[in-house]
Amino acid sequence: xxxxKHELAKPNLTRREATLALAAxxxxxxxxxxxxxxxxxxxxxxxxxxFGPGGVADVTARLVCRALGDKLGQNFxxxxxxxxxxxxxxxxxxxxxxxxxxxxLLTNGTATAVPLFNHLPYxxxxxxxxxxxxxxxxxxxxxxxxxxxxxxxxxxxxxxAKPGTINVGTINVGGTQNLTAExxxxxxxxxxxxxxxxxxxxxVIALLRNDIQLDIDFYAAVKPTLDNGKGxxxxxxxxxxxPELPNVPTVQEAGVAGFEVVAWNGLYAPxxxxxxxxxxxxxxxxxxxxxxxxxxxALDLGIDARASTPAELDARMRSDIAKWGAVxxxxxxxKQ
Numbered sequence: 001x002x003x004x005k006h007e008l009a010k011p012n013l014t015r016r017e018a019t020l021a022l023a024a025x026x027x028x029x030x031x032x033x034x035x036x037x038x039x040x041x042x043x044x045x046x047x048x049x050x051f052g053p054g055g056v057a058d059v060t061a062r063l064v065c066r067a068l069g070d071k072l073g074q075n076f077x078x079x080x081x082x083x084x085x086x087x088x089x090x091x092x093x094x095x096x097x098x099x100x101x102x103x104x105l106l107t108n109g110t111a112t113a114v115p116l117f118n119h120l121p122y123x124x125x126x127x128x129x130x131x132x133x134x135x136x137x138x139x140x141x142x143x144x145x146x147x148x149x150x151x152x153x154x155x156x157x158x159x160x161a162k163p164g165t166i167n168v169g170t171i172n173v174g175g176t177q178n179l180t181a182e183x184x185x186x187x188x189x190x191x192x193x194x195x196x197x198x199x200x201x202x203x204v205i206a207l208l209r210n211d212i213q214l215d216i217d218f219y220a221a222v223k224p225t226l227d228n229g230k231g232x233x234x235x236x237x238x239x240x241x242x243p244e245l246p247n248v249p250t251v252q253e254a255g256v257a258g259f260e261v262v263a264w265n266g267l268y269a270p271x272x273x274x275x276x277x278x279x280x281x282x283x284x285x286x287x288x289x290x291x292x293x294x295x296x297x298a299l300d301l302g303i304d305a306r307a308s309t310p311a312e313l314d315a316r317m318r319s320d321i322a323k324w325g326a327v328x329x330x331x332x333x334x335k336q
Contacts, residue, residue, distance in 0.1 A: 126271065137303050184237075244302050
């Protein structure tokens, strides 16, 4: 009887073992593709810039991408693809695929393009996913070294005393510098005339000739004029004083409440790019952008090199689209 019972129990035990074996096999099969997934990146990565070579965005991107490439073991190759509104760069990036090997540099200028263009053929919020910021930078308010305006308060007093007689120079109607001037005019209830120029050097020449009384531009564009003593900074546009100009007060400190402009550059990928790619790039950027040597080189260009989370970058893009859309509407800047 004992032998018979033993024989009857044996098949039941075998079925349990078979069930456990099948479950283990299924787990092994499901885990296989995860273990086999190749580590990113395994080949060079394209980074498309909506700017020409030699500008601040180009120089900064090359500095950061070189360090990121060293960190991740692959070249990050900069491709300059300038065009109005970043349209050609956006199209090239989207057509490059969603595998993480084609990225794009978007900026606060991308945010201004959304309300500035009638038919922008891409949506930076929907067509791209944020990875991290690369850096932040502010505008500098510069007067001629011989100007009677020692402070921004002096400038505003003169503007109110003689409305419509003071000129402020910027580049490109609808560009960040130009919109900074428009926002400043609105917040300060200014009466000055905003005069657009084709390039930053053109604005500087106009300032030195006293054709304009104030130049609003990024630090890198006015640094030579400040260094040679022909220009004098009287304010910066950020919420705190700029690291490169610690003795220059902000516009808010000068008494213009609610004024703040911080420009930025950020790395994005086409929507649908795998999350592990975004995570790898974000972690790499956090590490390289914390390097003191890189931060110093960026600061020489007026760039505060600093990484962010993807969510922080997404929130900044959305906020700037709304902010600059309101400025463009109030200034009655025609859509392009």
